[in-house]
Amino acid sequence: MQQPMSKLGILPNYTIDIDITHNPYHFDLVDLFKMAARINKKRQFLFVSTVLGKHLAVRPQVPLLTGSLLAIMYHQHLTGQDVDATPAIVRALKEGTELENVQNAMDGYLKLDETTLFIGFAETATALGHAVFNTFQSNAMYIHTTREVLPDFEPFVTFEEEHSHATSHRIYTEQSEAFMQAQRIVLIDDELTTGNTVINIIDTLRKKFPSVKHYAVLAILDWRSEQQQIVFQQLEQDWGITIDFLAIICGHFNCQGTPSLTSSQPEIAVQDAQEITILPIQQSMEQKPYRSIAENGLVNKQPYLTATGRFMLTSAQHFKQKEALQAVGRQLTSLRTDGPALVVGTGEFMYVPMQIASYLGSDVYVQSTTRSPIYCTDEKGYTITEKLAFDSLENNGVTNYLYNVQSRPYSELFLMVERIANKKVVxxxxxxxQSISNANIYVICMHEWEVAQ
Known part of the structure; x- marks a missing residue:
């Protein structure tokens, strides 16, 4: 049943009308997103997810279960069978109860009959895609796109994204032979607006995978118009493939007015800061010895983590990596006190901090730095009221932001970085x-270990 039109305020004289056409689990809009203005001429608004753990802090189980719900929707689409866990997941997401118990039951919960490659889109959906993949026990591979440039590694594919603040995506893999065993390909993003990015990547992938005839696109929100949906039906015929779209909510929107972005925005701090102590992890982590070149030309020679899925993981590799993440979780748990804790990931590095956060007990939240420049103001009822700006910790030269850290009185804040390019920037x-929080701040770098190498 179609829901009535909703009008949401973004800023004074700037609103959005939302017409929901498909909402099988009867989520309220606020269960999944809030609205904000974005400092971007291509698109001046943003659906700020309340379930991704990106711009707003959430319990780590929330994005993990959101991925599991998308995995269940895909499994039901393939098999035509209901999945017993669905009501418990939906209830946990709506009410915020039983999150840990429900999530603990979802690792490797579902089976796949055909070898399936899952691809998460950077930077916002790297963890969401990983969470979808985590729900399958076998016959699954996962990789996420990246905006990072690895000069010693030829990308498997490159494609462009529409509406993004940074548009070029790349996929790097060392396991091209295993990669090519895929019989189905599933793309995961948090939101679809026009579908043009999906067209770009499928057009690229179908030339690399001529034997793959079945694609699926999973998203939390699907805003494609009827005309845009017809475009995909025509492409299916032209390309001789199927492209199935599955989303938690589908609908259409129309923005009205023009945002007045008059509040001053925080600038990057450039003064020298006091030296920091990196908390070394006690668990050795499997690494990939590749360097990257940042947008300002600086080279980061620190290794990547295997566990991120940036270079592709099979199900067996993934569950092996999770054992190491549990060990890191046990180490960090010893630093917790009585208050709430926040785990902060960086950029594309979202899933590993999120999974570790899920092992730290109750009253733990997770979010990530982002390159998305959301407008910040203390306007009553507005979503983003506080904003920090600093240089990217892993790719110096790119401004990153962190939002609404003061939303809770955190006792501990764990800043987790995959690869530190420059300790002065950290x-x-x-x-x-420290200027906005009294929390004990711990910096955890995944390539700094206590154990002998």
Whole structure:
């Protein structure tokens, strides 16, 4: 049944009308997103997810279960069979109860008959895609796109994204032979607006995978118009493939007015900060020895983590990596006190901090730095009321942001970085956090270990 039109305020004289056409689990809009203005001429608004753990802090189980719900929708689409866990997941997401118990039951919960490649889109959906993949026990591979440039590694594919603040995506894999065994390909993003990015990547992938005839696209929100949906029906015929779309909510929107972005926005701190201490992890982690080149030309020679899925993981590799993440979780749990804790991931590095956060007990939240420049103001009822700006900790030269950290009185804040390019930049970020939070701040770098190498 179609829901009535909703009008949501973004800023004074700037609103959005939302017409929901498909909502099988009867979520309220606020269960899944809030609205904000974005400092971007291509698109001046943003659906700020309340379930992704990106711009707003959430319990780590929330994005993990959101991925599991999408996995269940895909499984039901393939098999035509209901999945017993569905009501418990939906209830947990709506009410915020039983999150840990429900999530603990979802690892490897579903089976796949055909070898399936899951691809998560950077930067916002890297963890969402990983959470979808985590729900399948075998016959699954996962990789996420990246905006990082690895000069010593030829990308498997490159494609462009519409509406994004940074548009070029790349996929790197060392396991091209295993990659090519895929019989189905599933793309995961948090939101579809026009579907043009999906067209770009499928057009690229179908040339690399001529034997794959079945594609699926999973998203939390699908805003494609009827005309845009017809475009995909025509492409299916032209390309001789099927493209199935599955989303938690589908609908259409129309923005009205023009945002007045008059509030001053925080600038990057450039002054020298006090030296920081990196908390070394006690668990050795499997690594990939590749360097990257940031947008300002600086080279980061620190290794990547295998566990992120950036270079592709099979189900067996993934569950092996999770054992190491549990060990890191046990180490960090010993640092917790009585208050709430926040785990902060960086950019594309979202799933590993999120999974570790899920092992830290109750009253733990997770969010991530982002390159998305959301407008911040203290306007009553507005979504983003606080904003920190600093240089990217892993790719210096790219401005990153962190939002609404003061939303809870955190006792501990764990800043988790996959690859530190420059410790002075990390120190500046820590100083920015200290300026707004009284939490004990721990910086965890995944390539700094206590154990002998």
């Amino acid at each position: 120190a500046q970020a820590v100083e920015a956090l």
